[in-house]
Amino acid sequence: MFKQKNLIFIGAPGAGKGTISALVLAEQPLVHISTGDLLRDEIKRDTQLGREASTLMKAGKLVPDEVVAGMVRSRLSQPDCRKEGFILDGFPRTIRQAELLADALRELGTQLDRVVYLKVDDDLLLQRLTARQNCRKCGAIYNKIFQPSKQENICDKCGGELFQRPDDSLETAKSRLEVFYRQTQPLIDYYDKLGLLLTITETDKAKIMATLEKELA
Numbered sequence: 001m002f003k004q005k006n007l008i009f010i011g012a013p014g015a016g017k018g019t020i021s022a023l024v025l026a027e028q029p030l031v032h033i034s035t036g037d038l039l040r041d042e043i044k045r046d047t048q049l050g051r052e053a054s055t056l057m058k059a060g061k062l063v064p065d066e067v068v069a070g071m072v073r074s075r076l077s078q079p080d081c082r083k084e085g086f087i088l089d090g091f092p093r094t095i096r097q098a099e100l101l102a103d104a105l106r107e108l109g110t111q112l113d114r115v116v117y118l119k120v121d122d123d124l125l126l127q128r129l130t131a132r133q134n135c136r137k138c139g140a141i142y143n144k145i146f147q148p149s150k151q152e153n154i155c156d157k158c159g160g161e162l163f164q165r166p167d168d169s170l171e172t173a174k175s176r177l178e179v180f181y182r183q184t185q186p187l188i189d190y191y192d193k194l195g196l197l198l199t200i201t202e203t204d205k206a207k208i209m210a211t212l213e214k215e216l217a
């Protein structure tokens with residue numbers, strides 16, 4: 001169990017934020033806040049916000065800072081986040097978002113404990129991204145190369161159909177990495193200066209978990 005419970009996970013697309021979050025959540029009842037998931041939910045419900053976000057997401061571009069920060073703020077103000085702690089997955093992605101987050105946390109009378117940076121080489125990131133599959137029904141994540149389902153295109157967990165997200169093509173993947181280095185990399189220095197950064201260069205899941213258990217204890 002972690003003592004440090006208010007966490008941010010930073011990593012390029014494909015770095016494994018989602019996978020590692022899921023492993024952490026299996027052990028600890030933190031609230032998982034993924035802006036990617038929140039946005040995809042808006043798209044599914046065909047809201048105004050979802051329609052605007054959809055075009056940007058397909059192009060591998062970021063949704064405006066104020067929009068995502070607003071979604072996160074309203075989620076953070078719910079009582080379970082205070083009680084259990086939270087993992088922010090995929091947010092903040094820009095310095096502006098980090099500032100809006102700091103404002104929101106201050107207003108809520110709480111603070112960050114640690115920022116976990118999953119640092120992975122570009123080659124591996126591109127390989128992972130372009131081979132990724134999601135389950136249509138339960139959202140489980142597979143990878144055709146690294147973590148294939150037992151039966152091709154069928155979810156091991158629920159039998160649902162696996163599909164490739166439109167933002168997982170090679171061209172889009174490259175563009176997303178470029179966006180990461182340009183807009184999100186500065187956050188790493190920002191949180192390092194605040195003394196909150198924990199950089200993990202392991203790519204093995206078990207080793208990453210062992211490091212987290214030691215560092216966040």
Ligand code: ADP
Pocket residue numbers: 012013014017018035036037039056057058060061062063064065068089090091092093097167176
């Ligand atoms: P991954 O988990 O593969 O890194 P996400 O699912 O977090 O990607 O995000 C998918 C897309 O949703 C992003 O490419 C971007 O368009 C949008 N998005 C998600 N989070 C944010 C954010 N914090 N700021 C701006 N756009 C975001």
Ligand code: ZN
Pocket residue numbers: 135136137138139140155156157158159160
């Ligand atoms: Zn499934």
